[in-house]
Amino acid sequence: MLKIEAVLQPSKLDAVKDALLEAGIEGMTILEARGHGRQKGHTEFYRGREYTVDLLPKVKIEMVIHDELKEKAIAAIVGAARTGRIGDGKIFISHVDEAIRIRNDERGETAL
């Protein structure tokens, strides 16, 4: 089992979600997040005072998938979220030890 965490531009969320569904990945958790990478933030002006906003609004998708879906998932996210500009986001993938379905105690990949 793999856990995919992807940080995205909020405006790309719907496109990514649709692409993942098309790739056969159904469960996901969406978090509204704030953060920055190399892109840093932007400046705002209120009554002549300059404020640097370095944490920008982002969304983070979390999902746990079967190992063999890894490349399809990556392709779906990258294909839908890429604009080619700084700030498009990142994908992190890690191994998951166990999954448990709370409703009926199913374990492992059957619980996904």
Added chain:
Amino acid sequence: MCRRSTHIVILVALIASPLVAAAQSAHGAGNAPVTQAQIAALQQAVEKAQSAGDNAWMLMSAALVLLMTGPGLALFYGGLVRRKNILGTMMQSFAMMGLVTILWATCGYSLAFGHGNFFIGSFEHAFLRGVSLAPNPDYAATIPGQTYMIYQLMFAIITPALITGAFAERMKFSAMAVFLSLWSLLVYSPMAHMVWGVGGLLNASGGRIPSLDFAGGTVVHVTSGVSALVTCIYLGKRAGYPQTPMPPHSMVLSFIGACFLWVGWFGFNAGSALAASPLATSAFINTHFAAAAAALGWTVAEWIHNGKPTALGAISGAVAGLVAITPASGFVQPFSALAIGAAAGVFCSFMVFQVKSRLRYDDSLDAFGVHGAGGTLGAILTGLFAASAINPIFGKDASGHSIATGAIDGHWGQVLNQLTGVGIAWSISIAGTLILLFLVDKVMGLRLSPEQESTGLDLSQHGEEGYDLNS
């Protein structure tokens, strides 16, 4: 204001005379002649009709001025503070709606508008004794005395509420309530008496130094703005200012608030004609023109200065223009109002962008930069642009010509009178505010503890939160 009442009497006579003539010619066709009693009844009917029209407009205006404090100012200021302070900030304005009303009824009105000396009224109208439904010809001959009283109350409410912008996010609610209540009696009532009260030092009709303040540029905006400056310096900066960013938490709320202020200001300025008269129209137009020009002036200045025209700049500019036109609204031509507005937009933005950051005081929501600076500028420009063609408030000379009012008419001395009025307002505001702050600080302490300040006014002072999106 006395002169206004004589105008009204003449007006009534003029309106009545063609009616009387028409009645006479009808009777001339073979009926009994018109009796004195009939003429008197006719005159009474005309007076009643005029009073009804004036009273309708003045009650409407009073309601509009209240609208400026809540929701107008409460939203304007509420949006500009951080999220944890919104309810506390709105409550400061709302508290004035309660506290000042009670003070006004007990003695505030009497101290402002009772017969007294140059500087302050008396206790003759304490507990509203003698303030009846009959007109008070000292102030407004065609509306009930109580209409005048309630209309003036709305000004007394918004004035201390304006000060709250300077000490936002850091004063105890209890200290704020005591300080501003006392301020209303010690600073506002005397200033209102000097400018508008019978026998007041600065009263345009018969005062020793006739100073022009149509709707309260000096009485409301200079006093509140200067007291705001004194308060924010006395109290010190907010914890973390200016290193920690403290941007407004909701520009949307501020935007709605500013638009309420703009609309409410029609009651403030046009209502100050105290009648549904052509002068009210003049003040209405000037108010609107100045707000528009100032919004533009601030926006252009900011666009050049910072590279972007912000929404906060546009609405702040509009408020600055409304402030500056307040003393001039019933005295100047429409194009002078455009000039006053544009000047206020540029000048106040300069005060906020440059002067505040150079001098490093934390006038958190720019109560001084907009109201103090805009009010002072407006008072001076009133002396420059006042035209007797709009409002011949100084009466007519022996040959029947209106006596010049402002410098544009050739009466440069009026600028000096205006400066004197502003100087007195600055002095009484600085002295009165310092004394009160010192006293209240000694007795109960003005400032929140550092923990309370970091928690925010909402939770620490009121035990509530403005936004609970999880409930």
